[in-house]
Amino acid sequence: MRRMAKDRTILILGCLAAVLLLATGGLWLSRGEADAFAPCRKGLEAGGLDGLGSPFTLTDQNGARVTDRQVLAGPALLYFGYTYCPDVCPMDSARNAEAVAILDQRGMRLTPVFITVDPKRDTPEVLRDFTGAMHERMxxxxxxxxxxxxxxxxxxNYYRLNDQEDPENxxxxxxxxxxxVMPGAGTVGVFDRELSAPELAERAACFIDAASIAGI
Known part of the structure; x- marks a missing residue:
């Protein structure tokens, strides 16, 4: 009888250990699935980017009203700037366009998006000239x-118009x-302007590959 009780205790403990192991493994898997982009993230990205972005309806360079669902239907690279910017915005936009071209050669489609922070001067017509000079898909x-x-x-994304003294220039x-921004995952990466086009392309490729593997 004592041996049977001992065997029963061992069996119960073994079952409990198995349940605990399965639960821990399930938790680990769920975390892995929730953080499919972890290998691609660096710096502040490692802490997650939850809360960045929201639905929107804006006007594109052709004068059409478009929503975030249309603009962000595939992987997209968003940049906030303005076309009258003397140096930084054109340089950054050209860098982004070059990174997109590099990914095109690798068979990865990424759409560059330029959102103006100067809507008074950046009409659809002005934006059309600017984006057309950068990339055909921008x-x-x-x-x-x-x-x-x-x-x-x-x-x-902070911005401030310095138009108090001169409302035109x-x-x-x-x-x-x-x-x-990845469909189904939201904003997954934030890149600063210090990255070169090849470096940006490589970073973006990691996220695109990870999304494909995870089925996102």
């Missing part, structure tokens, strides 16, 4: 000041991050 977006303010805040202070 999308330019503008809107009312309230719409631009809302979308910039959604991506925590002025500069705009703004952040220069580029945001990688």
């Amino acid at each position: 999308i330019g977006l503008t809107g009312s000041p309230a719409e631009i303010d809302a979308v910039a805040k959604a991506w925590r 002025y500069l705009v202070d703004h952040m220069t991050n580029s945001y990688l």
